[in-house]
Every structure is written in C-alpha cells, then in structure tokens.
Amino acid sequence: MVSFDSFTLCGGVPIYQQILLYLKRGAVSGAIADGDELPSRRVLSALLGVNPNTVQKAYRLLEEEGLIVSHTGSKSLMSLTAETLSRLRAELLAADTKEAVRAFRQMGLTKEEAVEWIERFWEEED
Amino acid sequence: MVSFDSFTLCGGVPIYQQILLYLKRGAVSGAIADGDELPSRRVLSALLGVNPNTVQKAYRLLEEEGLIVSHTGSKSLMSLTAETLSRLRAELLAADTKEAVRAFRQMGLTKEEAVEWIERFWEEED
Amino acid sequence: MVSFDSFTLCGGVPIYQQILLYLKRGAVSGAIADGDELPSRRVLSALLGVNPNTVQKAYRLLEEEGLIVSHTGSKSLMSLTAETLSRLRAELLAADTKEAVRAFRQMGLTKEEAVEWIERFWEEED
Amino acid sequence: MVSFDSFTLCGGVPIYQQILLYLKRGAVSGAIADGDELPSRRVLSALLGVNPNTVQKAYRLLEEEGLIVSHTGSKSLMSLTAETLSRLRAELLAADTKEAVRAFRQMGLTKEEAVEWIERFWEEED
C-alpha cells in the first residue's frame, strides 16, 4: 500500500496536482513500485482532509496517463513500466530543476550561491 | 524605467502572480531599485499580451504590500527600503529553495545529485 | 413464473429502475398477473448480468410500494389488486405519453407528424 | 437570444441533459437558429434555479459536438449547419419515437391505442 505519511499539503498549487506529483515523484524515487495498492478515494480524502472528488481527479488523470489501473469495486494499482519510469524521471527532474534555476537566476544569484542555498536547506530538513 | 525584456509567461501559475514575482525577484537581484518607474498598466498589458485588469491586479497587490507607490495622474514608482529588501530576499529564497529541495527529496535524489542537476541546467541556460 | 425474456437493458437509466418499470409495465399489459412468482435475486442477477444488490434494490422498492410480497425463506410473489392495476396503468401511460408528446412538440412536429412517426416505428419493430 | 420561457425542469433526468436536449430540439424545430445568442451561464442558471456549472456542462458538451461556439469574455452562439440539423433531426426523432413505442408495447397497447393516447395528450397540452 502506498503511504502518504510524508505528504504535506501546501497552498498555491491545486491539491489534485500535489497528489499527482507526489505519486509521480514517489515512483521516480522507487518508494512507489509497480503493482502497489493505492489508498481508496475515501481513505485518502479523509487522511488529507480534502474532498473525495479532489483525490479522484488526481487518480483519473494518472489513469489517463496509464500510471494507474482502476477497476470499479476493487483497489486501484500503480502501473509502472521501465519506460514510463525513465520518461517520468526525465520530465520531472527537468521541470523542477528548470524552475528552480529560473527563480535563482531572476534573483541574481550566482551558480555557487544557488548551490549553497540548496545545500543549506537540504541539511535543515533532514 | 523597469524593463520587462527578460520576462516570459509560463503556464500553470496565475499571470498576476508571475508579474508580482518578477518584480519582487528583480528587486532582490538589484535589477530593480527604489524609485524606479513602472510601465503604465496599458503599456505593460500591451507588452505582455495580457488583459489590463490582470496587470492592474498585480499592481494593486504590490501597492497593498507597500512595494509600489502610485500618485493619481502620475507614474507608479517602486518603493523599496533596506528592510523590505532583506525581508523579500529571505522570503523568496527560502520559499524557492524549500520547494526545490522538497521536489528533489521526493524523487529520492541525494544532495550531491540535486546539486549536480542544478549545475547542469545552470550552464544550459546561459 | 415471471419471464424476463423480453427484457433488455438500456443505458442512461438506473438499472434498478429499468427492472421496476419492466415489472410494472408487464403488470399493466397483463403479461404479469397477481400471484406470479418472481425469480430469486440470485437467478435474476445472473440472468441480467447485473449485481445482486441492484436486483435487491428493485425488489425492495417494489415491496415498499406493495407490488411484491416476500416471505422469508420462500419465493417473492406479485401482489396486484384491481385498484393497484388501474392506478399503475393510469400513471405509467400518462407519464410515458406526456414525455413523448413533450419531445415531439419541442421538436416542432404537428400531431399528425408525431402519429406518423409512432406508426412508422411500430411496424419496424414488429 | 434563445428563449427558455417554455422550458420546465423535470426529475429523473440529469439537468444538464435536459438543457442539452432542449437546445437540440429547439434547433430541430427551427425555434433556435444558427447564430442565435445563448443566455450566459449565470443568467440561465439563475433563471432555472440551478448551479452555473450545470449549465456550463450542457454548453461544454454542445461545444464538443460543434453545436455551440464560445469565446471567453463574449457570448456563446449557436452554430448550426444544414447537415448538422438534418442529422440532429434524424437522431432525436428516432430516439424519442423508439423509446415511446418501446414503452407502449411493453404495456401491451395496440398501435391504435398508442396513437389515441398521443392524440389525447396532444390536445390537453395545447
């Protein structure tokens, strides 16, 4: 069963996208593997304190991408092929890194300063 | 006059927030200084190809934060004290770094891998 | 025993309501009579290829309307008095005719055109 | 402007489908013509006493079928070609007639009785 223990909601980004990204990133990290069971709509919505439909939207989009298989009346399962994983990894890393670099550069940081900030926050959140 | 030459719109984030962030980050980088003149709502909306109301909203929020002063019938000016700048710098850097670290950690990267990705993309976009 | 040979499922309407309507219309037509035995939930659900709970729901609603009597451990029987039948006949005919007339009139047909369409389809489906 | 004066909600059918059918049938009858303006989401939802999103769903589905063109910030217009109209007419007439005939036959009526009921209700609602 996929765990949402380390998941925390944050404002400014649609909730369903946060759930979506959490699952994609978990797949990239290996914490979520092919065939893993997902919490049901009700369970996860109760856990996160959001509406079941918000969870469902994330699940539906993932199913359209082929990352989830759902059968009415039974559990939803992750469906991750090797190709899917490598594609996901490339896409997500590129997107996140690009956004971070963009922000740092707009604020006038040098590459060294940016790296220093990353390293500082990395330790803090250990 | 504040330049928007290096401004590029990107999807998924409200436009008025992108304008807001662009000005705040420019202030942090020093590219935008206290007393700098802002383009009029009409001019900027035409320049960015967005609706004047969207620019108006960004300007209004900045004014509520005290980062802009507008005098009726005259131009809007950036209003940046030393305290404001240091506060902005701390807030923005913390927020952006935290988000980047969060993403990298969720994807299972080590600190060294994360730094490597940042450095790789830094060069690419030079 | 009530036969479901001429029953066909169609989309867009809840299945339990289709079962309900089938039995009511059969009663009105005389094909289903007072005292007729109904297939058990298990048998009917297998016959129609639907979930036993769906059949259960239809039977429960019919029982609440007094059109079915069930004795624990024995079969369910149709329970149709003369009054019930005439009421059903009036209700169903009025509802279906009203809906058809409404549709035809909304499409701008004259009474004669509507009748012509009914007659045409009547022959086709013989 | 398309009028909804003769529109009345009825239970048992999704509201968005009732709106959808009303517009299609109006097009078939000629009461609604190519280029006619539709009431805005807000206006129609207030008029019918339903949620704006329910109206929007009907409009969105019609737009996907090509029967409506919508531009953000301006009115939605009906878009009806001759081919579209003849297709709509055939589809709707077939569907409605088929459903009516099916109901009448299930109730054991003869063709003559069915026609008589149609004619009786036709007069009543004049």
Added chain:
DNA sequence: GTGGTCTAGACCACC
C-alpha cells in the same frame, strides 16, 4: 467496501 457521476459554490483570467 470500491470507483463513477451529478450538482453545487467560489475563484480566476479575460472583454
């Protein structure tokens, strides 16, 4: 218990 759909209200960008 499961997933799927319908209705609902608030917010956003835009003309």
Added chain:
DNA sequence: GTGGTCTAGACCACG
C-alpha cells in the same frame, strides 16, 4: 459582464 477551473458533497452501480 463573460467563460474556465478547483473544491466540495451526495448518490449510483458494483464486488
């Protein structure tokens, strides 16, 4: 003012 999206709650068919 317009249409588009996000979040929300109730109901349905199903295993």
